[in-house]
Amino acid sequence: MDDVQEAQSSRPSRRVLETVTFARPRCPRCDGVHLRKYRSIRDQGDGSSLCWVRCIAPDCGHRFRLLLE
Numbered sequence: 001m002d003d004v005q006e007a008q009s010s011r012p013s014r015r016v017l018e019t020v021t022f023a024r025p026r027c028p029r030c031d032g033v034h035l036r037k038y039r040s041i042r043d044q045g046d047g048s049s050l051c052w053v054r055c056i057a058p059d060c061g062h063r064f065r066l067l068l069e
């Protein structure tokens with residue numbers, strides 16, 4: 001169903017929206033995507049959050065930090 005304001009507008013109703021990619025974090029050692037968070041600071045005061053994660057790939061286990069801006 002179309003939005004009412006969109007339908008009354010003179011602009012075309014089907015605009016192409018910008019796409020912003022939110023990439024999943026990957027392990028810097030093995031490029032794996034299966035990570036387990038074991039500690040986090042939800043908000044560091046500036047809206048960003050920091051997590052400590054461990055790669056759960058059986059032959060990796062690399063630990064690193066993850067910063068979400």
Ligand SMILES: [Zn+2]
Nearest residue numbers: 027030055060
């Ligand atoms: Zn890994």
